[in-house]
Amino acid sequence: MMLTKQQAAAAYAVHSVAVTAGAGTGKTHMLAERYLYHLESGYSPLTIVALTFTEKAATELRSRIRQTIGDRLANPDFVAELEAAQISTFHALAARICREHSDAAGVPPDFAVLDDLDGKVWLAEAFTEALDQIPLHLYKQVPYSSMRSIMLALLGDPLTATKALARRRKDWLPILQQVKQEALEAFVHHKDWFNTKDILQSYAAPGDKLNDVRESTLDAIASIEQGHAFAESLEALCDLKVNVGSQKAWGSKEKLDAVKDAIKCIRELAQEHQKQGLMTLEPNIWDDQAEAILPVLREAFEQVRSQLQQAKQRQRVLDFSDLEIHALQALNHQAVRDYYAQRWQVFLIDEFQDTNPIQGELLELLTANQLLTIVGDAKQSIYGFRRADVKVFESWRDHIYSAGNPPKELSLSFRTHHTLMQSINTIFEPILNGLHQNLDAHRQEEPHTAPHLRVLTIQDTHGLPIDQCRQIEAQQIADLIKQLLDDQVMVYDKLTGTLRPIEYRDIAILSRTWSPLELYGQALESQGIPIFQAGGGSLLETREAKDAWALLRFLADPTDDIAFMAVLRSPFFAVSDRTLFQLAQTLPDQVSWWKHLKHQPNAGSYAAIQVLEKLLIERHSEAPTRLLQLADRVTGYTAVIANLPNAPRREADWLGFLAFVRELEQGSNDVLSVVQRLKILVTSEVEVPRPALEAGNAVQLMTIHASKGLEWSVVAVADLTRRSPSDSSQVRFDPDLGLTFQLADEAGDNQKSALYTLLEYRKRQAEKEENKRVLYVALTRARDHLILTAAGNKGGGLDILHPGLQGAVSIEEISMEQDRLHPVDIEDPPLPSIPTRILTGTVGSGLWELPVTALTEYAQCPQRFRYRYVDGHLGYREANGNHGTEIGTVTHWALQHQIQELQPLSANFSHLSIDILQEALILAQQFHQRELYAPYRHPEGLAEHAITLKLGQITFNGIIDWLTPECVLDFKTDQEPKPHHHRLQLWAYAKATERTTAHIAYLRHSQVHTFTAQDLTELQDEAEAVANAIAKGQYPPQPSQTSCSSCAYLEICDHGMRSG
Amino acid sequence: MSRLIYLEAQPYFRAKEVADQNQLAVTTPTKTTARALGKQKRSLQDFAMQQLPKGTTIASPLEAQRALREAIHQTVQPHDVEGTARAWMPTVQALLRSSPSFNIALDSCTERATQLLQVTQRYVDILRQQNQFDTAEVLWRAVEQQPEPHPALIYGYFQPRLDELTLIDAIAADGSIVVLPIGTGELFRESRVAVEWLQQKSWTIHAFEASLQTIGEKLGQQFLAPVEAIAKPSTYAYSNVEAEVRGTLAQVKQLLHEGVSARDITIIARDEISYGPQLLEIAWECGIPLRALYATPLNTTRFGAWIDLLLEAIEQQFPFEATAKLLRHPLYTNPDAEFWSAVRCLHPTGFTAWQEVCQSVLNFDLSVLKVGHRARRDFWVERLQTILKTFDLRRRCSRWARESLAFNALNQALVNLAKPEEEILTWSAFAQEMREVLAIVGVPAQPGRGGVELHSPSSIIGARYPYLFVLGMAEETLPAPVRNDCVLDFHERKALRHIGIPLELASEAARQEALLFYYLLQTITEAVVFSYASLNGRQEQLPSPYLAQLGLKAIAPPEMPIASLEALQKLSLRRATHPEDVVLQNAIHAWTVECRRESSATQDEYDGVTGMPIDYRDRIFSVSQLTKLGLCPFQWFADKVLKLGEPEESEDDLSPSRRGNLYHKVLELVFKELQTNPQQSLQDPALLEAQFQSVEQAMKLTDLPLWAVRRIEHLQTLQRVLNEPNFFPDGAEAIALEAKFEGIWHDLKLTGRVDRIDRTPQGLVLIDYKTGSSPPKGVSDANGKACIDLQLPLYQQVAAPALFPAATVATSYYYSLTKTKKLSKALPSEQELADVADRCKAHLNHGHFPVQPDVGGVACQYCAFDLVCRQGSRLSRKARKENTHDAD
């Protein structure tokens, strides 16, 4: 695809460049071309750093660059080097810096990175201990619960916290004054202020009571404007009374009302400002108190942090924020900066508006003289809660500009068609103020007839609670979507560039929070429309996880009645409450349900008890994940959830929990410790994200934040009246201003310091601005058709959009028919067809290669064979002190290498005692010295001759101790000669080498046992039968006194015959 | 006869032919390659190890690590020697592999390279002093021994390094053959260099025309450059990893079912370890013999974890948590609940305390764990062995194949760790080394043998497989991204190349990776299936660029065979087949139950409606019971009928109810003191402190972690309450504390306790303490909204007349102990109260205890039965009215 003019200007800029890339303007395309441009200018990929916001974006960018390069690049090494190029997220970059300069970064050189979730899990488990390190006397000043929550808040952003803790009053006082001044100006420049003044000055009715009010109003206005007695005057304005005045005195009702309205108007304005509390804000006693406590917090925080740091150091782990902090620490060394300056000459940074200040600092240190491309869109900066700061982008852009490189803009949208684009422009122009950028549309023609933008709100709630209004809103959205689908509305197909009828997958519903999405989903599903909700909520809150958790809890502690009861009532067993009720009648006091039921034959619970008993036995040897698998196998749990409504979601949650447990069980493989760890996570409210699902052809539901970077033909932005949750954080901090917190007064009520109010205000302001941008992101996701809905007529996003909507569209009313409120059942998932191939049977052992000696083992006891060969079990036997195996090994080795003295043995078997080696050496020498063995010391004899023999499916490998042209010979150092045992082994040797006799030389006993040709022929059938049974996986135990007494698995075998 | 280089794009058949003639000793890098030629494995490494001078050995990983630590300590002195040694080891070894020696002028190197070279030199020196070699230098050292050449076939070394080439050249007598599959493109640049190198050593090229035979060979060709239409192998894009693994195993099962031997099938994953656990899990479900061959470090085994805990417990001097974990580890006791509850309430910390508990409860002597501070190395090892014996770990491990392997592996490592015997070191230094052992020494993730093997591409170079399943064909997975070495990055390596140190460069590494895939393709003889998962966890994945290079496009997988009973049951459940399948019948029952719970149908006996009346006349209700019943009938049912009660107090948290208890009891005692001793001042801190102490002990709060710091806050809160004038106004006299009452209310027998009753000039004042800051919401009204307060009206109507029949009641209120103020709550009307009573009775009469919390969810907020009742969004589909109809 060719670049547009704008794209080309950015991609081929000779110097550093800052690019503002509007939504859907082909930014990745431009970046890939820019990358190629650098390669063509001679920069190796190893010298270029490309940073993205997510791993997904990094992967995509690399893939995109690879495609862009195609065969356009002459240098094959550059093409190969692209695979090693630093195209990554910030975290990966920081991790690299930490690894390469661990000493300067102050990290262990071999650290592991804890991802988001792991980091939270780690903290949850380590936090209590860290709190314990805070000296006792500090708790006297900050109570435990506040300390706990303050420390947690600070740890969420440790670097900012450290900076904030170092601030003093002098740092925030000027800002306070400034904010005060601004508030005052906003107050006296408000249009209501002028109007009121205007009206009150135009009318008068001397003598009338209202006229007195009018005059005091004007007095207050005047004194505020002149800047004296401010607080009193404001107070006076707030307290104005208008329930006086006679129409007669004023001449007409209109005049009277005008004056009253004007006074009311300014009273409201004053009240609003007073409530905000900024204009009169002065440091108060709570500031004094907070400041007095600040040293305590400093000390405590230092303790907690260093404790946690030490723990991390010990365990050699770093979380994401550590990575940034330590990378910064490393880069503060000149040598480290030089190191990277030598390597990295070009930087491309995407989504720059989402950069946080630490990342900004990191980049500053890395890019002093480097060629820079930064791409961002201030309008799409929506990660304030992750400390992203749009100001970072702005200052960098200005900085690049100041070096003579004007910013570039991508404003041609390839996403949205012209008409809709116009509407979006109109909406946001008055809202985004300075940030606004009009986007042009590449696509001029409309995909379907108007309207392309609809706004629907509930105008009159008729007193219905908001929940029910939301339900009606949900119905409305479902109806609209159904209509679009029924009408087969045409949409633009991005891949083919043509129009086609709409499909489910073309539609998305976005909202600010996850909470209303379930409602929308249900409404759609009840219309038979498939939906897909990407995530939201914590895995541990899902029913499937709770069921599994209950089971694990029960297995960890069968006396946990709640867990037991939960398991019984769950789809594992679905025992009825009637049954439980009956059983409860005989439940003795102080006896656990489990104990009670174990001895209580009852039809309703019998099966469950059987199953659980079995699991309780398995619990001693199996890991939690396997126990859950087993539980599923014996109860059919997943079969149940796979047939319930929302089956894919449920199955994914079940599997997600299994995967999570798999991580938690690492090391212990034990139920008890997994249950304990889970408990900690539940109490610390660690949010474990739910597994993602593949969308498929379904209407997608997600939050606006999750929708970033995505697009759909039809987008419904819903729940527009929801207000941002009120934020009553106990502690607030800002790197430049300081840190403060709410304090309890005598009565235990929370009080705010001036700094608190100031920080609260700033936060609210920032949020207000961000909320606008969030809506901007939401609305610009649509290609063809946009629907906005709200369950009320004001508040939240609706208020924000209000100034823009006026000029763009007329608002439709959502009808309030009551039948929209009826609960509707969700359909079962579609019944899948039964596949033609059903392979639930066994497929044998899968064994295909074995040592020859395995035949011997099988012949003795197939179960024993299974332990050794299939399971790889070593077995357990009380050591009898004679080291049979070791002696055998050394003897064979000595024979093979024709060793005559001790030295080489001790060099090779340094872990064995001299006695053993001595004994082995003597045994080995037997063969060379004894007359008995002379016939076998054939000059052409081969030691250690490897053979393979195929028997049925299985290849048997072996090493013949001694092979002569006539026979095979096996050395044994056994205490007791038992040639019959080894018959199949010797048979196999002979068979493989086509010898007709085989001997066993018993070195301890100076004996030779011979298998004659006749013997060997007779063994053929047995050997084949054994091989066959092995392949089929038939391993019936064959216990016998003799066999079991010498068996290494007696200890663990259920069938073993113990002597005595 | 000279020495030959066989150059052939697809060399297998010729190599096999040569090998079959049995005149050449066959050398291959891996077992699988050897197997493909029908030979035993003998690699260059194996050969080289045998050539080492007498009296020398290869340093075990542990010894190597120790030597490197020493070298680093002497040379660089970083903060963290252990970590540095671990991080640097791969680079040091790469360096050792790259050339026989480093006689380089260091002044042309960067500081980093200089350091590394010095460390490496020092490392080698240290090893030499001990007559040891590093595994990475073995080939070079073997060459120096000038081994006797013999005629050999060298196969499978398709990307030979310089040390490999040099050794090959040294050992190959006339008649030897090296096989190198080679093509013309850029990919083979390094191969061509190798050929030239051999040529200079007077090897002769013998080039063969390529004749494509197998599908794998054709695919390989396609990978290099598009060829005419090839048969396109199956390529599937699964929705997620689970589906990918399932789909693959279903196909494997199909093959096995058709009689294909497990040896003829192999599953390939670039990163075996990331796929291994899930593959094994699902293979277990499907009954497919599958073999993962990778190793896992000791510290991921139960045994290793136990050792880790042991080290920590000793090192930290037996703190509660760590020691408890050690003793309750499944490998040790799995101590029963009794032991555990004893431990929990005694809360021992420190050796002596633990020793006592173990002695008295388990009859187990812990003294073996008491170790000194410094000792000889062999002493520490011996002590550890004694500990293992005392805890009988060998036997305990024997239950699991992998654990007994781990036990053995550790014991073997201990032999080395004991040397030099006379060295003195501290326990914590020793413990540190032990941890190192746990991290370095590995055991097979899955011991045993047989089955379909899971391999990585590099372990099957040159082999042959009829059926191959290549998993994870996704961008960033296969090809694996080329990673920077954190010690010598590619920039540094380029510079070193100029001064004669040939470490691998980025472009070479990328080509290696591509070649690896090319050779992988060549192993296929019958069929291959490529696959990847669109989602890996929460991460979206793109198809591997190699797929495009092969001209393949991943499609949704077709219908796969059903490979396990579990999967079959999912399909059969709604079809009412297989009546003989007990598990399925159970599942069908559970499904029917769950469907109804999820639907808008009225609640039934699986949702609390037992239909079995409970005679309320037989029961006495506490006020809080009635509140529960009125707020969510099921909650009451669970609590009182199923007797699930309050959950067991959590071990380390102060639940709100426990906190409430604490406050109540302390205040009760304080007032009692006041009653017996009227001179006492209520505000006296000493008074509070004394009562607080007795209550915290009685309630065993002192066992809570951090109690010493947490109690301060509670003391402060209570002191504030006592100081607050409105808490106990002047003129009031506390005439009853925690006063128990009984009475009848609307035919219901009631009982309860009033926290405090004051006599005032206006009459009695009934007070209920609350720890929260708002009054309780009360029970649900007819619309399900929790708003009818029961408690205070019942105090007034029942408690006061019962306790003080003659007195009049002035008022009653809740008092918030945290807010130190009265909380007011409107009294419900008589009618409302009567309705509540009727409703409660109806629930009991009809055995009707539906899961039906109030609409605002107040009931659930402090309810312990969420796990049991299965509440959730499903309740929004349940109509409230019908339920009450039922009950009427």
Ligand code: SF4
């Ligand atoms: S969690 Fe809620 S619905 Fe469940 S029993 Fe408790 S109060 Fe009732």
